[in-house]
Amino acid sequence: MGRKYFGTDGVRGEVGSAPITPDFVMRLxxxxxxxxxxxxxxxxxxxxxxxxxxxxxxxGYMLEAALEAGFAAAGVxxxxxxxxxxxxxxxxxxALRLQAGIVISASHNPYPDNGIKFFSxxxxxxxxxxxxxxxxxxxxxxxxxxxxxxxxxxxxxDAPGRYIEFCKSTFPTELDLRGLxxxxxxxxxxxxxxxxxxxxxxxxxxxxxxxxxxxxxxNDKVGATSTQALHDAVLAHGADIxxxxxxxxxxxxxxxxxxxxxxxxxxxxxxxxxxLAHGRLRGVVGTLMSNLGxxxxxxxxxxxxxxxxxxxxxxxxxxxERGWQLGGENSGHIICLDRHTTGDGIxxxxxxxxxxxxxxNTLAEACRELTLYPQTLVNVRLPQGFDWRNQPSIDAxxxxxxxxxxxxxxxxxxxxxxxxxxxxxxxxxxxxxxxxLAKSIAEAVQRAAA
Numbered sequence: 001m002g003r004k005y006f007g008t009d010g011v012r013g014e015v016g017s018a019p020i021t022p023d024f025v026m027r028l029x030x031x032x033x034x035x036x037x038x039x040x041x042x043x044x045x046x047x048x049x050x051x052x053x054x055x056x057x058x059x060g061y062m063l064e065a066a067l068e069a070g071f072a073a074a075g076v077x078x079x080x081x082x083x084x085x086x087x088x089x090x091x092x093x094x095a096l097r098l099q100a101g102i103v104i105s106a107s108h109n110p111y112p113d114n115g116i117k118f119f120s121x122x123x124x125x126x127x128x129x130x131x132x133x134x135x136x137x138x139x140x141x142x143x144x145x146x147x148x149x150x151x152x153x154x155x156x157x158d159a160p161g162r163y164i165e166f167c168k169s170t171f172p173t174e175l176d177l178r179g180l181x182x183x184x185x186x187x188x189x190x191x192x193x194x195x196x197x198x199x200x201x202x203x204x205x206x207x208x209x210x211x212x213x214x215x216x217x218x219n220d221k222v223g224a225t226s227t228q229a230l231h232d233a234v235l236a237h238g239a240d241i242x243x244x245x246x247x248x249x250x251x252x253x254x255x256x257x258x259x260x261x262x263x264x265x266x267x268x269x270x271x272x273x274x275x276l277a278h279g280r281l282r283g284v285v286g287t288l289m290s291n292l293g294x295x296x297x298x299x300x301x302x303x304x305x306x307x308x309x310x311x312x313x314x315x316x317x318x319x320x321e322r323g324w325q326l327g328g329e330n331s332g333h334i335i336c337l338d339r340h341t342t343g344d345g346i347x348x349x350x351x352x353x354x355x356x357x358x359x360x361n362t363l364a365e366a367c368r369e370l371t372l373y374p375q376t377l378v379n380v381r382l383p384q385g386f387d388w389r390n391q392p393s394i395d396a397x398x399x400x401x402x403x404x405x406x407x408x409x410x411x412x413x414x415x416x417x418x419x420x421x422x423x424x425x426x427x428x429x430x431x432x433x434x435x436x437l438a439k440s441i442a443e444a445v446q447r448a449a450a
Contacts, residue, residue: 008311010117015059022066029070031137049077053084054104055190055248058215059114063104072151073144081159085190085249087344088163094123105248108225123341167198170339171350177204181239185230187223188213189247207237224253231259245345251332252345256363264332265294270366274355285318285327293372312343374431376438378424380445397444401437
């Protein structure tokens with residue numbers, strides 16, 4: 001079934017424009033509620049219950065109220081957690097034995113955007129069949145259940161504390177963070193009142209930045225997508241390590257004491273080596289965008305590696321299919337299934353810190369045998385309806401680049417999931433060559449689309 005509203009990570013867009021409007025979000029809550037009621041198999045008279053969390057965008061108040069109304073109209077009880085990281089909602093949904101968890105967030109996007117994403121009772125992304133069932137009903141009019149069956153709402157006051165304890169529980173009990181000064185960049189997002197406490201309660205001296213949300217500054221020159229702030233703060237405070245999260249707390253970038261930044265591929269490599277050393281690794285799932293250097297480094301360690309489509313949803317699907325416990329993206333989404341059901345920036349950073357402590361390494365030392373190849377990414381805007389896949393000139397430009405790179409590089413062309421863009425990525429050992437080949441393919445696309 002074609003999807004009208006749901007993308008790879010829920011429903012997302014600019015607030016005030018379809019579909020991120022109060023009326024649509026209320027209908028979305030109602031449709032989701034009706035699907036849960038029908039599929040809930042609960043004892044007679046018992047209401048399904050869902051958890052709603054959000055990041056720090058000002059629009060979260062409006063969308064939270066709309067969702068709450070829609071669920072109540074369908075006879076579903078609502079637990080409101082307030083600002084909470086996306087992985088916290090996944091954890092709490094499972095821990096509280098609820099029927100679903102909902103996150104109001106647009107992740108790393110700027111504040112005018114927002115979105116709605118769902119977790120199942122098990123704390124994982126909703127199965128496709130359930131999303132499709134919600135899609136099929138979302139345009140139906142709202143017909144409230146009988147007044148006696150309407151849902152109720154209440155706030156959970158201890159949600160942050162519960163999640164802080166969960167994060168700490170994923171760090172080995174025989175280790176602590178005493179003696180470490182850690183800069184934590186919360187991106188003025190959902191982890192602002194969570195992440196600093198986790199590292200502090202594990203013993204670290206914490207310097208928090210990006211921890212003053214005002215509804216409008218989420219991801220603004222801070223966080224995992226704007227890492228200059230982390231670099232500068234690590235140097236200014238003489239910190240041992242830095243951790244940058246994104247607006248909803250599910251991705252992480254780290255820095256060493258010199259301010260050098262380490263992306264998701266590098267952090268995934270550190271965790272993978274640690275798992276291998278302790279006999280807990282079957283394989284690693286990356287994506288089509290994972291650096292070729294990571295694949296080669298894992299191959300040298302005899303670690304199986306597979307590439308999923310871009311998106312943590314697809315990484316998780318492939319991990320489950322293969323029975324592997326570790327996967328992630330170079331953007332900083334890292335999934336440690338032995339610790340959590342979904343990607344979690346705080347939990348992933350703790351696995352890196354545990355690996356470094358046990359090996360007695362710094363980040364630089366842990367990544368010494370991993371050399372990332374230069375990557376160039378060019379976005380080419382496409383006219384409406386242009387079929388780039390059936391263009392001989394584009395195929396010829398790609399084939400020529402692949403011949404020149406041989407087995408020391410690769411070419412990837414993929415459409416954007418949210419904009420009329422074709423992303424041209426070229427990767428190889430020589431930066432000048434990579435840049436020139438990416439430009440050549442992009443120009444071929446532009447000529448074919450003209």
